Amino acid sequence: MITLAWPWVLAALPLPLLAYLMPAASPAGGAALRLPFYADLPGLAAAAAGRRSAWRIGAAVLAWVLLVTAAARPEWVGAPVNLPVAGRDLMLAVDISGSMEQPDYEMDNRMVSRLAVVKAVAARFVERRTQDRLGLILFGSNAYVQTPLTFDGHTVAAMLRDSVVGLAGRETAIGDAIGLAVKRLREQPDDNRVLILLTDGASNAGQLEPQAAAQLAREAGVRIYTIAIGGGEVGLRTALGMRLLRQGGDYDPESLKQIAQVTGGRFFSATGREELEAIYEELDRLEPSRRDERTYRPRESLFVWPAAAALVLSVLLALPLLGGRGLGVGYGR
Structure with missing residues (x-):
């Protein structure tokens, strides 16, 4: 049987919705940060334009769900095992x-x-x-x-x-x-x-x-x-x-x-x-053996699996952003 050690962590699942509920920044105040070399990153603008495509949004949501699930500490709990601790x-x-x-x-x-x-x-x-x-x-x-x-x-x-x-x-x-x-x-x-x-x-x-x-x-x-x-x-x-x-x-x-x-x-x-x-x-x-009713259930932590899956999804989402010149960013002008 699989259980969660910290199920209350699942309350963090709706947090990404705040990004959509918050109002957009007004351009009246002027630009806060200028990137003059932005046009020198071929492929970056195209990848950014398509970041809201359906599959990317779905993959990002799934990665977030997996991270929260890993933080909730899923565990496999085995069948009860009797402890032979009370006898002669x-x-x-x-x-x-x-x-x-x-x-x-x-x-x-x-x-x-x-x-x-x-x-x-x-x-x-x-x-x-x-x-x-x-x-x-x-x-x-x-x-x-x-x-x-x-x-x-x-x-x-x-x-x-x-x-x-x-x-x-x-x-x-x-x-x-x-x-x-x-x-x-x-x-x-x-x-x-x-x-x-x-x-x-x-x-x-x-x-x-x-x-x-x-x-x-x-x-x-x-x-x-x-x-x-x-x-x-x-x-x-x-x-x-x-x-x-x-x-x-x-x-x-x-x-x-x-x-x-x-x-x-x-x-x-x-x-x-x-x-x-x-x-x-x-x-x-x-000299009968005195039975003890105490038992324990073996536990095995499973958080590494959802955490690893979230990491793989994150890498796949980041690959388009590393296209074009890759990491070779120029600061000309």
């Missing part, structure tokens, strides 16, 4: 320690690692949170902020998909990951600070104990939702048929339950891909 601040802390490479999950009829399942499901969860600011922490022996809080969920999901086991070390520093998330979230508005912690093992590295980190999170108003990866049974095909084996012994749900309880969050156990997807759906209900 979510940090996602993902364990990429050595135990996350165990291939004890099934996806697309094949066994894949724990981290592969987390990537596939968590990336879709991240991309759905269009109204939230999200950040990503990857941790193993150490914890690192992979992406700070941002509305760009596609980048967060891409960084998560690019993560590899062992990038941050082979051990598990859960306390350090929580502490780093608290540091990033504590400056954000109250009731918006949420950490989703995904890990498959007991904490065996780092400077900060998980329970001490949970107390810091509680004091900072950060809710922690813990998701335990692994711990279920997986089928293993053998020569004697299918056998059910319990997943790795590093599974420690009790510590994760305590962390969630201390901070007012919840504990989830994901023993399969379907359960993990159900957990993220539950998180969508527990």
Whole structure:
């Protein structure tokens, strides 16, 4: 849609009519200015005599209308665009320690690692949170902020998909990951600070104990939702048929339950891909994105087009006046 930013400027359109309404100057007072070299400009007199021809008057009127229109600042206004400015601040802390490479999950009829399942499901969860600011922490022996809080969920999901086991070390520093998330979230508005912690093992590295980190999170108003990866049974095909084996012994749900309880969050156990997807759906209900009704409409200024057209018309009107000798004016006599 095209609108005018200053429509009141259009009131200047009838101003040229004043030139016709004003009375002509009386010759009784004598000439105010003599041009003795006027006759030396061949073509100028003929052009001046025809200045009131229909096409010249029409072109002059059109040029004036275009100039006034340009001064009124025409703008193209686009469709309303929602502003994702009111949502939660979510940090996602993902364990990429050595135990996350165990291939004890099934996806697309094949066994894949724990981290592969987390990537596939968590990336879709991240991309759905269009109204939230999200950040990503990857941790193993150490914890690192992979992406700070941002509305760009596609980048967060891409960084998560690019993560590899062992990038941050082979051990598990859960306390350090929580502490780093608290540091990033504590400056954000109250009731918006949420950490989703995904890990498959007991904490065996780092400077900060998980329970001490949970107390810091509680004091900072950060809710922690813990998701335990692994711990279920997986089928293993053998020569004697299918056998059910319990997943790795590093599974420690009790510590994760305590962390969630201390901070007012919840504990989830994901023993399969379907359960993990159900957990993220539950998180969508527990931590809904708060919609904001504020919108903005993109604007693009269009004044340059009528201004350029008026300039072209002005040049065309001036060409006959530059005929004959052009600019070579003599001042003889």
